Amino acid sequence: MRAITIPEPGGPDVLTWAEVPDPVPGPGEVLIRTAASAVNRADLLQRQGHYNPPPGASPYPGLEVSGTDSVTGSPLCALLGGGGYAELVAVAEEHTLPIPAGLSLEEAAALPEVACTVWSNLGHDLRGRTLLVHGGGSGIGTFAIQFGVALGATVVTTARKAKHGRLRELGAHRTIDYTEEDFVEALGKNKADLILDIIGARYLARNIEALAANGRLAIIGLQGGVKADLDLRVLMGKRASISATTLRARGHDEKAAIARGVRDHVWPLVESGAIKPVIDRRLPMSQAAEAHRVVEASEHVGKVLLAPAS
Incomplete structure (x- = not known):
């Protein structure tokens, strides 16, 4: 697969769209074929060398993703410890969420991290x-x-x-x-x-x-x-x-409990239209450097999405 790698800490231009090994899901994990990911401030810190992924997480940036289960084809989105800037990502099944009714697969990428944090x-x-x-x-x-x-x-x-x-x-x-x-x-x-x-x-x-x-x-x-x-x-x-608090560093069970709370209490607000994903722009994942510049300069309102196939 291809993923955004960080060969060395630095500015946006260090982000490299490269061929890397496919992730191998472990017990209790699913493999997601990415439709879109979203840029978070934590990704900028990771690129700068200030915020490493937690132990066991993917080394690639990206804390949320939407896509399809590579085995069943089911649409879903997920909260990640890392790895969202990639064509494939392995994630604990308990950290996945259904796509809220009324949203496209791509739009759903704007929600997991912010919904779980809020x-x-x-x-x-x-x-x-x-x-x-x-x-x-x-x-x-x-x-x-x-x-x-x-x-x-x-x-x-x-x-x-x-x-x-x-x-x-x-x-x-x-x-x-x-x-x-x-x-x-x-x-x-x-x-x-x-x-x-x-x-x-x-x-x-x-x-x-x-x-x-x-x-x-x-x-x-x-x-x-x-x-x-x-x-x-x-x-x-x-x-x-x-x-x-930070969300990324929380343990597996705590993240799973938060995801369940979001599914039960927040997703109904999304499905009713009371909360809508706010998407500033969509860019190809290969242009992650430009996405980082936009977020770093606070030029955006809402989320900047990255899609592998754009």
């Missing part, structure tokens, strides 16, 4: 609460906005101004241009019950300031650094909490 960090208790989503134009952000709205939350999001119109179309009640406004001041007295954060250290103190009493900050990315000071008195005074 579900595992926000859950389903959102009605009447205020949700602040940082990076609203990202794949995670566009999904989280729709998820929050579907579950009855008031959704506020930060993004560049050029993306605000699209994010309001997705249901965001308020959009904040982080290049011109301070999100804490913009929120004012309307503090957030939940914050989904991809920035990390740079936003830590202000995120705590933006939280309502008994609020929770869910950190899922570190684009703004890894170390920051925190005044614990502010956190304690608000009886607030912080969770910090």
